[in-house]
Amino acid sequence: MQNKDEQSHELPGLWIDHPDCDWAFLVWMLLDEVLDQLNEARIVLPLFEEKSGLDAQLIGADRRLHLIYAKSFVYALDAAAQLIRVLKKQKQLSAMARDHCKRFLSQFGKLRDLRNSLQHIEDRLRGIGRDGKPIPSPLLVLGGFCNNHFGATTSEGQYVEIEISDSVLIRAYSIVEDLIWCFDWLGPGNIRLYRPNPAT
Numbered sequence: 001m002q003n004k005d006e007q008s009h010e011l012p013g014l015w016i017d018h019p020d021c022d023w024a025f026l027v028w029m030l031l032d033e034v035l036d037q038l039n040e041a042r043i044v045l046p047l048f049e050e051k052s053g054l055d056a057q058l059i060g061a062d063r064r065l066h067l068i069y070a071k072s073f074v075y076a077l078d079a080a081a082q083l084i085r086v087l088k089k090q091k092q093l094s095a096m097a098r099d100h101c102k103r104f105l106s107q108f109g110k111l112r113d114l115r116n117s118l119q120h121i122e123d124r125l126r127g128i129g130r131d132g133k134p135i136p137s138p139l140l141v142l143g144g145f146c147n148n149h150f151g152a153t154t155s156e157g158q159y160v161e162i163e164i165s166d167s168v169l170i171r172a173y174s175i176v177e178d179l180i181w182c183f184d185w186l187g188p189g190n191i192r193l194y195r196p197n198p199a200t
Helices: 021-052 060-088 095-108 111-119 166-180
Strands: 006-010 142-146 149-153 159-163 192-196
Touching: 021 060, 021 166, 060 095, 060 111, 060 142, 060 149, 060 159, 060 166, 095 166, 111 142, 111 149, 111 159, 159 166
Parallel strands: none
Antiparallel strands: 006 192, 142 149, 149 159
């Protein structure tokens, strides 16, 4: 059932119209998986917001769930960025599609550094960055919150964070939809995706 605070959308068709069928299938798979990742972030967002809305200081299981939902949001958007990074490298991609890939990566490309710090917690706890080198920062944040912003210290000693919110997810969906419309499509609209409505 569609949530009243969401808009429904469809891919423009069942298949990308391109003379190179293998390339068209690869692009279709990449775009389809990007949408899956954004939809995963959409699923976990209200769960995160539910825990964020608690008045009391989060403790025990609630605190752990809050962290898990934040990480899931980061992982989903990072996975989408990685898929778009692969798409951007395709030689047959149009200039407009490549520009939308760059737009997405300019917004979410640095999540790879945040994701790596969350994933390699055993190194960050010891102050170790990439290639076993010490992190050049006296302050290490290993997944911390400032309201609905979630961040960590990277292997280069920088602090990277993302706002976990509808507005961020809307921005991601909007860029991906612009990217999708750069391709010619065959067949009726197919896979439905849901994104939050812009705030009114």
